[in-house]
Amino acid sequence: MAQTNLVTRVRWEIARAFSLRGKVILAVYCGADSLCLAHVVIALAPQLHLQSVIAHLNHGIRGAAADADADFVQAFAAQHGVPCHIEKANVPKLAAEMNLSLETAARMARYDFLMRAADQHEAKIVAVAHHADDQAETVLHRLMRGTGLAGLRGMAAQSPMPGAPHLTLLRPLLRFGRKDIEQYCADCGLQPRHDATNDDLAHTRNRIRHELLPQLEQYNPGIRAVLARLADSATTDFEIIEYATQQAFSSIATQTEAHAIVFDRVTWRNLPVGLQRATLRHAVSQLKGHLTDLKFSAIEEARDVLTSDATTGEIALLADVRVRVSAGAFVVGRLVISN
């Protein structure tokens, strides 16, 4: 079949963005998005030095319909000569046992499954079919709940796999909208089935997709693209902030011993407020390995003292992490309890 312009464009853009090679686990359900993903990656495999494995998790929610979905995926894999890894989970049981929503339990089961599939097939890459409309929904969902720059980044095109940082999670379709993806399937003669799993699972997500986004489209028909672009610009801006934090920290703070970091107080005071906060948080993260329990109010209390004329004092950032103030410097130190 002659390639249409759209098919050429989708493949070209994905080939250009795909920097990894090796075995890739393709998460495939039976909707247009994951069929498109599998079809593109399988077509590009020789050129990109990839070996595809299709993986499908039956969530154990929809009985016979879900079994038919699994058969469909199996047939698709066989047709394209690609190995297929299918498992069946019991998401309702998992949700009940762990006291989670079906939606959360299903996501957990899915990522857990993909991780095991990758390890079993000795793959280092997992690709999922999230697209630009999913990205817009994610950003909007976070905006509604309340978020900052980190959350506005939405889903990453490439990131370590949650819970399995030795794997790389790719979202090759993130720049393509649902309509383009459906058109790709039509142009390539792919016949997706309606994926009812989403209808069952993602209540809030479905309300955002079917009620809120159409309402917002009355104000701006291009709202999905606007939200996806916001995710892009937030990603780039967030990188700058991480870089600036690192630069500022290494120029004004010195880890003098395992449990103490000394700051040049004068230089720290001249940083923008956001970097004052970020460098303090960075110090805590260096000393503790995480930021759990660190409150915004504790950081602000420390800033109040450190930006004042006080030349002595001690502020608790955490129960076991203190800031000790002196005239030209301050120390962020971790208390070590000796038995």
Add this chain to the structure above:
Amino acid sequence: MAQTNLVTRVRWEIARAFSLRGKVILAVYCGADSLCLAHVVIALAPQLHLQSVIAHLNHGIRGAAADADADFVQAFAAQHGVPCHIEKANVPKLAAEMNLSLETAARMARYDFLMRAADQHEAKIVAVAHHADDQAETVLHRLMRGTGLAGLRGMAAQSPMPGAPHLTLLRPLLRFGRKDIEQYCADCGLQPRHDATNDDLAHTRNRIRHELLPQLEQYNPGIRAVLARLADSATTDFEIIEYATQQAFSSIATQTEAHAIVFDRVTWRNLPVGLQRATLRHAVSQLKGHLTDLKFSAIEEARDVLTSDATTGEIALLADVRVRVSAGAFVVGRLVISN
């Protein structure tokens, strides 16, 4: 009258945030927001070393009702022993002459009026009554149209007056919601009138206020606070990015002559993508004094070459600003036409 907790809190927070002293022009209409603003600033004036002048512009849109509003403001000023500066504009005529919407023409007339009032009274400060609900609407409006971090900052609590940078524009109520402000008025025995100007002028704004925000409140009743907090965090993050751009630029770029800036290409390539873009834009701004006509695509074209292995080449950022590429450096230069 004994002060309620709310009145004490509003005054305390505003007193704490008010760092400027001298004569201040208070933009007063007859709604709760600007009455509250005037009442707070007048009450704090001795303590903060401020001298208040009330300023009111009759937009010339609503005939007798607008005249009654002006009389109301005049009476309020007299009652509080504060000078009052009232002018009447013809916004519909201005809108027609300049081919602007009534909303845009009114805003222009208002800022122009405040600027003239400030200059006439030799004031350096202008205070307006935008509050947290206005901020939420501004952020939402920009989100709907499409914006990045700069736009998400919303309105600034303190900024140079647009078009009159010798004046400082303050928004002391930006942290208080409409309900608190109405309660402040009730607690202080102030009797605001309904300000119909807004109904007339701000069509999109009113749709966002009366239709969209109530829709979003069905998803999150605290959506207004969420959007106002987003503006706060975007403001802090944006400061970091401006600081990081400045730091990166001064460490890798040198203005060797009036029309040329030399970059260390190797160090520039190691910057995060966002800082690669920002430092190029900064160079153009240094050479031209503005960024008018600079396209995102031109910056990306330059980045494509500069991050490649090319050791020669020239890319146009603008008709008269070029990037000349060499192995370890590149020059952003402005063409100077000699007659």
